[in-house]
Each structure stands twice: as structure tokens, then as C-alpha cells.
Amino acid sequence: MDNCILQVDDLGVCFHTEEGRIQAVDGVSFALHEGETLGIVGESGSGKSVTSLALMGLVPSPPGQICAGRALYRGENLLAMPPKRFSEIRGNRIAMIFQDPMTSLNPYMTIADQLIEVTVVHLGHSHREALKHAIEMLERVGIPSPSRRIFAYPHEFSGGMRQRVMIAMALSCQPDILIADEPTTALDVTIEAQILELMKQLQQSQGTAIIMITHDMGVVANICHRVHVMYAGKIVEQAGCDALFANPRHPYTLGLLKSVPRLTQATSARLATIDGQPPDLAHLPIGCAFEPRCGYATPECRQQSPQLQDSEDADRFACFVDITKESPLKDPHV
Amino acid sequence: MSESLAGIAASPHPALLEVRNVAVHFPLQRRSFGSAAATIRAVDGLSFSLAEGETLGLVGESGCGKSTLARAILRLVPTSAGEIFYEGRRIDSLKASKMRPFRQQMQMIFQDPFASLNPRMTVSQIITEPMQIFRLHDRKDRQLEAMRLLELVGLNPRFLNRYPHEFSGGQRQRIGIARALAVKPRLIICDEPVSALDVSIQAQVINLLMDLQQQLGLAYLFIAHDLAVVRHIANRVGVMYLGRLVEEADAEMLYANPRHPYTRALLSSVPLPDPRSERHRQRIVLAGEVPSPDAIYPGCKFVDRCLMKAMDCQQQVPQLAGGDHRVACHFAWDEERYQASLAAANQKADIAHDPA
Structure with missing residues (x-):
């Protein structure tokens, strides 16, 4: 496809800590197309948030460091861009919504001042234009009586409502890319439904591409077109949303899907689990990072780390075993 | 006031835990001289009972009072009204010294596994401290007991001296x-015990809680906002809204046939981990947000966000009524009315989305 607006190749981010070098993101590559929603799924420590911070140039350095790769936004490499040029793009063409709407707004500034800042800086609006635009944005995200509420703290x-303000701020300059890092995790389900609905509507009207970072498979199913599953800093599976849910190819994806409690499942049935604990990034095994928890593991998995490989339908997964044909060697504790 | 008493009188054995019309109000400071002091009605007249070995799930959104209720049962906050019984004995008005034996019977698991363990105590100290307080076992046996407990919860007993x-x-x-x-x-009492955990770990802990219940005959009051988790673990489920129980039923029944308009909206809002059904699902997106708990409602508290509201709802408090399936809604069983209101609301929403 040629409407690709962000091409990430072999991204690596590491942190230098007391315990040594931690490779938080390792060889992540993907393409984002116009108007699509790409989900990045994984558990804590899988590197999904660090990936997004790297794209926004927000990895704290030190201790963090982008140690490999490039991210081409319309031909320009974000990772090697002069800071001045990056700040022209950040918040303007690429915007981000963070998980915690409580801490990502400045408590000392009114909503108006925070929203105005965006368009004054990026679009060169006058104060009056910016205020008018900010009120329009609040209206679009469904804040009641925006012309009055905008002067609130x-x-x-x-x-x-704070998350709506964050979305309004992020979309103020009609960005090409919106990175949403767990935007609904801190919210209640009825509010989550409203926010997801809002993001879909805005995507339709503005054609924004969304990178949705989440741990919630329900949110993925609701909003994403394509999904990348991350484990221990690597993408272990890339697939279209339907294919991923219907036919997961990586044992971790399969385990993750099975362990989600479902509304439609009979009461008091035991949940399938993934054995063991998430890996310690400071002491990753030589082979596949998921091998110690994997029911399908073979001796090969302990010696070599599997690379993403194409399957017949252009989806990719990093596993030596074809789980659609093999049955698990260990009992997966169903 | 007698909404729940009928069901309780019928059962021959007293329930393990029974909560009758409990309210927890927090008075706020007056804004200015002469103005009436507002009151946060965190729990506002709520009744349920829990039998031995049973799991009652309590679900609701933030601010609905579910954690305050848990704290009130353990007397960590004082109740403003109502009665709490443990095995038929009233405990909400006991002196601290009289309450002590009951504290041994009722324990709590907290939401945040990072904040709820003292970072300066070893695992051994953490687990043996409650035994010391209640003078259980000899000093030597406490270590052994702690090792046994670690094994029981699926941890290696060698971890005893770690932090x-x-x-x-x-x-x-x-x-x-x-x-x-x-x-x-x-x-x-489990207050959001798995909501801070990753999915794969969450499943392990839920299974553990279910195993322990079977082995030890524990009763759980399981408080959570995740409806799917509650469905898994609970025998019965109560749905809370602004300090009141709006619906309570057998888990199976509640999820298959929710009757309160709030329960219906809540269930339809949960994103399902299945893209195909997610696309074809009818979602009831509730307008607005949970109102502030200091608002005074002479009638139903859900009235501002409800599809079915009528004049009556503003004035009359709907009582939690019914046998096995209790619902606090004037129109709970009027399916025709519900479908008609839903169709009307959807039509309105379509017009709003598409002004052309």
C-alpha cells in the first residue's frame, strides 16, 4: 500500500539501569496507513508504551536511549530529526493521548489556556481565533456548554471529561497520526464506550490514523483494524484484527485470548491461564522470551530466538511451532 | 424499609453476613455561613445477605460506593444508618474490644498489591503478624504455618525471608x-483484587481465589468494576449505582436477562474480545456521567441518564423488589416500554450524529 504515513523499521530502545542494560523495545517494525487504527497489545513491560514514547521523541534520556532503527513520517526520520523540526511536528501532525487524564493536564492552567497554546504555537492563530477554535473542539468532543466550561480548571x-479535553487538544491541529496510550484504562465502562465511539467518529470525519496502545482485548476488538502483539520488547504477532482473534498464530496471543474472562462464558468455569511470570527484561533468555511459559516449546526455542515470519496470508508471527497443527506439550492448565 | 426482610425471614439459618439498609454519609464543610451543609451519600440505604461459602459480586462504576460499603462492613468507616449482622449478631454498634473476635472472621484483600504490603517487612513478618495479633499458633509454628500458606497460594515457601x-x-x-x-x-472481602494485574496474571489469581473457596469453604464479597471477572467468580451479583443497589440476582440470570436500564447499559458497554460480535452489537451509550454523590434525588437516582424515565421516577424511590431477581426500577419488567424507549433514543442519537 502506498498511503503509508509512518514506517517504523527495526526500532530499538534501551535503558541503562543499575541492573544493567535493559532492551525495552527490540527490533520493532511496522507500517501505519492513512485512516487506519493499529492496535499494539501487550502486558506491562512488553514495550508498547516505550514504542509510542520513542515515536514522540519522549523517551527520557538518560537513562533511555534509542539504540537502533528509524521511523519515517512522510519520508522524514523522526528519530534523527533536529529538536526544532520535531517540535513542529509533535502535537501538530502527530499527537498523543496519555493514559491518565488526571495527571496529563496542567492543574495550574485553565482548560482554555491549555487548548489555546496548541493552535497558537502550531497554527499561528491569534488568541481570539484560538479560543474560538478551542470552544469548537470542546463542542465536538461532547463537553456540554463549552463556552462556559472552557474557563474551568x-x-x-x-x-x-478530562480525557475528552485531552482528545480535543490532541486533535486541535487535525493531526495525521494520533497515538493513544491506554486512553480508556482509567475510565469506567460507560465512559469508555463514549470515548471509543468519539474516537471512531473523529477518525471517520478527519481521516486520522490511530495507534491504539492497550492491554484490553475488548478495546482492540472494538476499534482496531490491524493488531500487533508485543512480548518482552518484541512484536510476536502481526495480523488483521479478525484474523488475530479467529486464528491466533503465536502461543502467547492464544494464551492471552484464552485467559480473558468473557461476559458470555458460563459462570464459575476455570479460566485458562498463562503459567509463570512475565519475563525480567534484565535477564532475558537467549532463545524465545516466551519459552519458559509456553506450552508448545521445543528444545529449539531455548537456543534461538524466532524471528517474525510470513504466513500464507501476509500476517506474521514469531514462533517456530505451527500451533494450528501441533498440540501443546505441557498441559496448559485449562 | 422492609424491602429485603421478607427474603431473610424465610431462610432458616442466619446468613453469614447480612446488611440491612446501611448508609454511609460523609458531611461536607459548609461553603459559607448559613448555607446548608452538603452530604456525600456514598452508601445510601443498601441491603443484601451473603451465605456461608457463597460469592456475592458487587459491581458499579467509580464513586458508586462499593469500596465504602466494604470498609463500612469491616467498620473501617462508621455507618450512618442501618444494621450489619455477622451470623445473626449485630456488629455495627459493637465496641472495639467486642468487635475483635469478628475481625478474625472477616479479612480483606486490597486492590493495590504495591501499596498494601509494608515494604519494610519480610513476607514471613507480613503473614505471621495477623497470627500474633490473634495469638494463633506458637511462635515456632507460625513460621511453619506461613510456609504452608505460601504453598497454598502457589508461592515457593523459600520466599519467606524476602521483601x-x-x-x-x-x-x-x-x-x-x-x-x-x-x-x-x-x-x-476482596476489593478489586485483580484490577491492577495483567490479564494472564489476573486469570491465575481468579483461579486461585476459586480454588481456595472450594478447599476452605470461604465466603467472598467480591467488589470489582470488571463485569466479566465478576461473572466468573460470583454466584450472585449486585449492581450498584450512586450508593444504592439497583439490581441483584443469580449471576447467570443477571447476565442473561438484565432488567435495570443501568445494568443493561453497563453490560452493553463492555467491549467484547471478539471483533465480529463487537461490530454487530447494539451498544447503549449512556449520556452524561455519574452525578456527584452529594446530589439529592427524591426519586430514582438514575433518572437523569435513563431511557425510560417518567414523571413517577423523579418523585418515587423505586424499591429493590422481586424474589430471586430483585430490581429497583418502576418499569423493570415492562419490556415493551424499554424497547420503545431504546428505539426512540437510537433515533435521536442518529439524528445527532448525522445532522444532514
Whole structure:
């Protein structure tokens, strides 16, 4: 496809800590196309948030360091861009929504001042234009009586409303790419439904591409077109949303899907689990990072780390075993 | 006031835990001289009972009062009204010294496995401290008991002398469970015990809680906001909204046939991990947000966000009524009315989305 607006190749991010070098993101590559929603799924420590911070140039350095790769946004490499040029793009063409709407707004500034700042800086609006635009944005994200509420401080807003303000801010300049890092995790389900609905509507009207970072398979199923599953800093599976849920190819994806409690499942049935603990990034095994928890593991898995390989339908997964043909060697504790 | 008493009188044995019309109000400071002081009605007249070995799930959104209720049952906050009974004995008005034996029977598991373990105590100290307080076992036996408990919750007994920071979130939650079990309680109040954990670890802890219940005959009051988790573990489920129970039924029944408009909206809002059904699902997106708990509602508290509201709803408090399936809604069983209101609301929403 040629409407690719972000091409990430072999991204690596590491952190230098007391325990040694930690490779938080390792060889991540993907393409983002116009108007699509790409999900990045994984558990804590899988590197999904660090990936997004790297794309925004927000990895704290030190201790963090981007140690490999490039991220081409319309031909320009974000990772090697002069800071001045990057700040023209960040918040303007590429915007981000963070998980915690309580801490990502400045408590000392009114909502108006925070929203105005964006368009004054990036679009060169006058104060009056910017205010008008900010009120319009609040209206679009569904804040009631925006022309009055805009002069409130963040603490006067509820969590759901603050997240709406964050979305309004992120979309102020009609960005090409919106990176949403767990945007609904801190919210209640009825508010989550409202926010997801809002993001879909705005994507349709503006054609924004969304990178949705989440641990919630329900959110993925709701909003994403394509999904990347991360484990221990690597992408272990890339697939279309339907294919991933219907036919997971990596044992970790399979385990993750099985261990999600479902509304439609009979009460008091035991949940399938993934044995063991998430890996310690400071002491990763030589072979596949998932091998110690994997029911399908073979001796080969302990010696060599599997690379992403194409399957017949252009989806990719990093596993030596074809789980659609093999049955698990260990009992997967169903 | 007598909404729940009928069901209780019918059962021959007193329930393990019974809560009758409990309210917890927090008075706020007056804004200015002469103005009326507002009151936060965190729990506002709520009744349920919990039998031995049973799991009652309590679900609701933030601010609905579910955690306050848990704290009130353990007398960590005082109740403003109502009665709490443990095995038929009233405990909400007991002196601290009289309450003590009951504290051994009721333990709590907390949400945050990082904040709920003292970072300066070893696992051994954490687990044996409750035994010391209640003078259980000899000093020597306490170590053995702690090792047995660690094994029971699926941790290696060799971890006894380690500190909490050496463990992952899921392992810490297991330590918290071992600590709760140390005094051999019969009732455990679990306040969002898995919501801070990753999915794969969450499943492990839920399975552990279910195994322990079978082995030890524990009763759980399981408080969570995740409806799918609650469905898995609970025998019965109560749905809370602004300090009141709006619906309570057998888990199977509640999820298959929710009757309260709030329960319906809540269930339809949960994103399902299945893209195909997610696309074809009818979602009831509730307008607005949970109102502030200091608002005064003469009638139903859900009225501002409800599809079906009528004049009556503003004035009359709907009582939690019904046998096995209790619902606090004037129109709970009027399916025709519900479908008509839903169709009307959808039509309105379509017009709003598409002004052309």
C-alpha cells in the first residue's frame, strides 16, 4: 500500500539501569496507513508504551536511549530529526493521548489556556481565533456548554471529561497520526464506550490514523483494524484484527485470548491461564522470551530466538511451532 | 424499609453476613455561613445477605460506593444508618474490644498489591503478624504455618525471608491473600483484587481465589468494576449505582436477562474480545456521567441518564423488589416500554450524529 504515513523499521530502545542494560523495545517494525487504527497489545513491560514514547521523541534520556532503527513520517526520520523540526511536528501532525487524564493536564492552567497554546504555537492563530477554535473542539468532543466550561480548571472536570479535553487538544491541529496510550484504562465502562465511539467518529470525519496502545482485548476488538502483539520488547504477532482473534498464530496471543474472562462464558468455569511470570527484561533468555511459559516449546526455542515470519496470508508471527497443527506439550492448565 | 426482610425471614439459618439498609454519609464543610451543609451519600440505604461459602459480586462504576460499603462492613468507616449482622449478631454498634473476635472472621484483600504490603517487612513478618495479633499458633509454628500458606497460594515457601519489592504484582497479590488467610477467616472481602494485574496474571489469581473457596469453604464479597471477572467468580451479583443497589440476582440470570436500564447499559458497554460480535452489537451509550454523590434525588437516582424515565421516577424511590431477581426500577419488567424507549433514543442519537 502506498498511503503509508509512518514506517517504523527495526526500532530499538534501551535503558541503562543499575541492573544493567535493559532492551525495552527490540527490533520493532511496522507500517501505519492513512485512516487506519493499529492496535499494539501487550502486558506491562512488553514495550508498547516505550514504542509510542520513542515515536514522540519522549523517551527520557538518560537513562533511555534509542539504540537502533528509524521511523519515517512522510519520508522524514523522526528519530534523527533536529529538536526544532520535531517540535513542529509533535502535537501538530502527530499527537498523543496519555493514559491518565488526571495527571496529563496542567492543574495550574485553565482548560482554555491549555487548548489555546496548541493552535497558537502550531497554527499561528491569534488568541481570539484560538479560543474560538478551542470552544469548537470542546463542542465536538461532547463537553456540554463549552463556552462556559472552557474557563474551568482541570480539577473541576471528571475523569471522562478530562480525557475528552485531552482528545480535543490532541486533535486541535487535525493531526495525521494520533497515538493513544491506554486512553480508556482509567475510565469506567460507560465512559469508555463514549470515548471509543468519539474516537471512531473523529477518525471517520478527519481521516486520522490511530495507534491504539492497550492491554484490553475488548478495546482492540472494538476499534482496531490491524493488531500487533508485543512480548518482552518484541512484536510476536502481526495480523488483521479478525484474523488475530479467529486464528491466533503465536502461543502467547492464544494464551492471552484464552485467559480473558468473557461476559458470555458460563459462570464459575476455570479460566485458562498463562503459567509463570512475565519475563525480567534484565535477564532475558537467549532463545524465545516466551519459552519458559509456553506450552508448545521445543528444545529449539531455548537456543534461538524466532524471528517474525510470513504466513500464507501476509500476517506474521514469531514462533517456530505451527500451533494450528501441533498440540501443546505441557498441559496448559485449562 | 422492609424491602429485603421478607427474603431473610424465610431462610432458616442466619446468613453469614447480612446488611440491612446501611448508609454511609460523609458531611461536607459548609461553603459559607448559613448555607446548608452538603452530604456525600456514598452508601445510601443498601441491603443484601451473603451465605456461608457463597460469592456475592458487587459491581458499579467509580464513586458508586462499593469500596465504602466494604470498609463500612469491616467498620473501617462508621455507618450512618442501618444494621450489619455477622451470623445473626449485630456488629455495627459493637465496641472495639467486642468487635475483635469478628475481625478474625472477616479479612480483606486490597486492590493495590504495591501499596498494601509494608515494604519494610519480610513476607514471613507480613503473614505471621495477623497470627500474633490473634495469638494463633506458637511462635515456632507460625513460621511453619506461613510456609504452608505460601504453598497454598502457589508461592515457593523459600520466599519467606524476602521483601515485597522482590515480587511481581501477581505474586504480591498472592502474599496479600496468604496474609488474609493467616487467621482462618470465613469471609473475605476482596476489593478489586485483580484490577491492577495483567490479564494472564489476573486469570491465575481468579483461579486461585476459586480454588481456595472450594478447599476452605470461604465466603467472598467480591467488589470489582470488571463485569466479566465478576461473572466468573460470583454466584450472585449486585449492581450498584450512586450508593444504592439497583439490581441483584443469580449471576447467570443477571447476565442473561438484565432488567435495570443501568445494568443493561453497563453490560452493553463492555467491549467484547471478539471483533465480529463487537461490530454487530447494539451498544447503549449512556449520556452524561455519574452525578456527584452529594446530589439529592427524591426519586430514582438514575433518572437523569435513563431511557425510560417518567414523571413517577423523579418523585418515587423505586424499591429493590422481586424474589430471586430483585430490581429497583418502576418499569423493570415492562419490556415493551424499554424497547420503545431504546428505539426512540437510537433515533435521536442518529439524528445527532448525522445532522444532514
